[in-house]
Amino acid sequence: MIHPPNSFHLQRYPSTTNRSLKAWNASDEYMIDYLRSIQLPRTENLVIYNDHFGYLSLHLSDVEPSIVITKKSQEFAIRENAAKLSVDLKETQFKSPLESFDSEVNLAVIRLPKSMELFKHFLHQLSFSLTKDAIVVAGFMTRHFNKSMISIAEQYFEEAEQSLARKKSRLLIMKHPKKTITEFPVINNIPYTFPAGEQTEIKQYPGVFSSKRIDVATDLLIQHLNIQDDDMKILDLASGNGVIASAVQYQKPEATIHLMDDSVLAVESSKMNLRNGEVYFHTTPSLTDINEKNFDLIVSNPPFHFEHENTIEITLRLFNEVHAALKAAGRFVLVANTHLNYSTHLKRIFNSVHQIASSNKYEIIQAVK
Numbered sequence: 029m030i031h032p033p034n035s036f037h038l039q040r041y042p043s044t045t046n047r048s049l050k051a052w053n054a055s056d057e058y059m060i061d062y063l064r065s066i067q068l069p070r071t072e073n074l075v076i077y078n079d080h081f082g083y084l085s086l087h088l089s090d091v092e093p094s095i096v097i098t099k100k101s102q103e104f105a106i107r108e109n110a111a112k113l114s115v116d117l118k119e120t121q122f123k124s125p126l127e128s129f130d131s132e133v134n135l136a137v138i139r140l141p142k143s144m145e146l147f148k149h150f151l152h153q154l155s156f157s158l159t160k161d162a163i164v165v166a167g168f169m170t171r172h173f174n175k176s177m178i179s180i181a182e183q184y185f186e187e188a189e190q191s192l193a194r195k196k197s198r199l200l201i202m203k204h205p206k207k208t209i210t211e212f213p214v215i216n217n218i219p220y221t222f223p224a225g226e227q228t229e230i231k232q233y234p235g236v237f238s239s240k241r242i243d244v245a246t247d248l249l250i251q252h253l254n255i256q257d258d259d260m261k262i263l264d265l266a267s268g269n270g271v272i273a274s275a276v277q278y279q280k281p282e283a284t285i286h287l288m289d290d291s292v293l294a295v296e297s298s299k300m301n302l303r304n305g306e307v308y309f310h311t312t313p314s315l316t317d318i319n320e321k322n323f324d325l326i327v328s329n330p331p332f333h334f335e336h337e338n339t340i341e342i343t344l345r346l347f348n349e350v351h352a353a354l355k356a357a358g359r360f361v362l363v364a365n366t367h368l369n370y371s372t373h374l375k376r377i378f379n380s381v382h383q384i385a386s387s388n389k390y391e392i393i394q395a396v397k
Contacts, residue, residue: 029090030064033057036086036113041105044341051109052083054195055167059137060087062165062191062199073131075123077138077150082106084137085120092119094129096153098146098235099290101313124292125149126213126233129157140168140200144176146235146293151184155208164202171196184208215300218242220271222278223251232269232297237331242271245390246329249363252385252392255279258324263288263353265315265328265346270298272327273307281305288318313342315349322355328362344373351377351397360395 038051060083074093076084085095085106097103103122110117123129136154141147147166154164164185168177170193177200181188186204218230220242232239238246246268253275255262260283264273267287276285284306289295290313299309310318328350330343347370350360360378364370366386371393374381378395385392 030060031087031090032064033060033087036083036109036115038081038083038086038109039112040081041101041108042342042345044339046339046341049339051081051105053169053197055169055197055199056083056139058191058194058197058199059084059139059165059167062201063088063135063137066163068135068163073129073133073135075129075133075136075154077136078102078141079106079139082109084139085117086110086113086115088137089115089117089120094121094123094133096123096125096150098125098141098292099313100292100311101290104313124296125153125235126293126296128153128212131157132159133157134159134162136162136164138164138166140166140172140177141235142172143235143239144174144180145239147177148180148183149213149234149293151180151202152208152210152212152214155184155205156212158205160205162203162205164205166200166202167197168200169197173198216240218269222275223253224278226278228274228301230269230271230274231300233293236291236294236297237268243329244387245363245365246272248385248387248390249327249329249361249392250275253279253327253361255283255325259359260284261322261324262286263315263320263323263326265326265350266290266330267298268294268329270301272329273298274301274303276327277303277305277307284308286310286318286320286323288312288315315346315353321353322358323353324355324358326350326354326358326360328360330362330364332365332368340368340370340373343370347374347377354397356397358397360397361392362395363390363392365389366391 185202191199263286267289286308288310295311374395380396
């Protein structure tokens with residue numbers, strides 16, 4: 029059974045004060061309507077991708093789908109909404125975007141991600157398990173159309189067609205999958221030279237932030253990174269592919285280093301880039317989940333882009349968590365766009381806040397507890 033659109037009123041997790049941000053959009057509704065309108069194949073093997081807060085998962089819960097989670101916060105939100113609305117997830121499986129499926133897949137629904145590289149990764153993962161009559165339905169808001177959507181779909185399917193627009197949303201419907209012969213997963217290699225001259229290749233999976241090169245802001249932070257003698261317990265917050273933690277490790281190989289990111293693919297990427305040592309990896313959106321306190325130093329290039337949304341609410345929550353996780357007089361060093369004016373927010377929480385360095389667009393801020 030597929031529940032009619034808007035059978036459940038979902039909440040965003042974490043909550044937001046921005047009333048324009050909802051837990052679903054018109055493309056989610058369109059996908060559910062489409063699935064209810066067609067003669068479906070056997071739906072025992074349904075896969076859901078990129079479901080942010082559970083709209084697709086709850087409306088399709090009776091089918092007992094596999095849900096591919098790219099961020100740990102997605103699983104948390106889906107479980108929270110299911111519990112609040114008394115929806116039994118039954119045998120629903122949460123899967124990593126790096127896992128293979130236990131059986132053949134004949135139906136998949138995808139909330140199209142902003143990253144076309146990640147969309148390709150989804151189709152690549154699916155391609156090894158799709159039946160010959162499988163249907164894959166991807167939903168997106170019309171304003172987010174990217175012409176590479178079609179070219180990517182055509183790499184994996186004989187037929188890829190757009191639907192008519194409805195409520196400023198469209199569907200991309202893919203049928204007749206092609207056989208895939210390339211390996212999975214694909215790994216990107218990014219050349220990088222650390223300040224002391226160490227040359228390396230940073231490895232990362234598709235869809236992780238800044239896939240072609242180390243971004244300018246992160247490089248600026250690394251160039252001005254100063255690990256002090258008593259910095260023995262260090263956290264890389266929103267760690268991405270782990271290049272900042274790698275820079276920490278080059279400066280202070282004897283330090284205990286923790287890496288934390290909401291993205292499954294980011295954390296798995298960072299595991300390929302850190303050398304042996306006392307290193308711990310945490311896939312979570314919240315510092316309170318890792319049960320670690322008294323950090324000497326926390327470093328970060330915190331995000332404020334979340335798919336197509338720009339919001340600093342999540343980052344500001346993290347600032348409070350950082351303060352609680354630092355030891356007395358512990359340091360928080362971050363890089364950010366200057367227009368975000370993070371210093372103003374940090375001064376409400378930390379004893380001392382000052383700018384270490386800046387460029388035309390970015391600044392490095394140190395906040396001391």
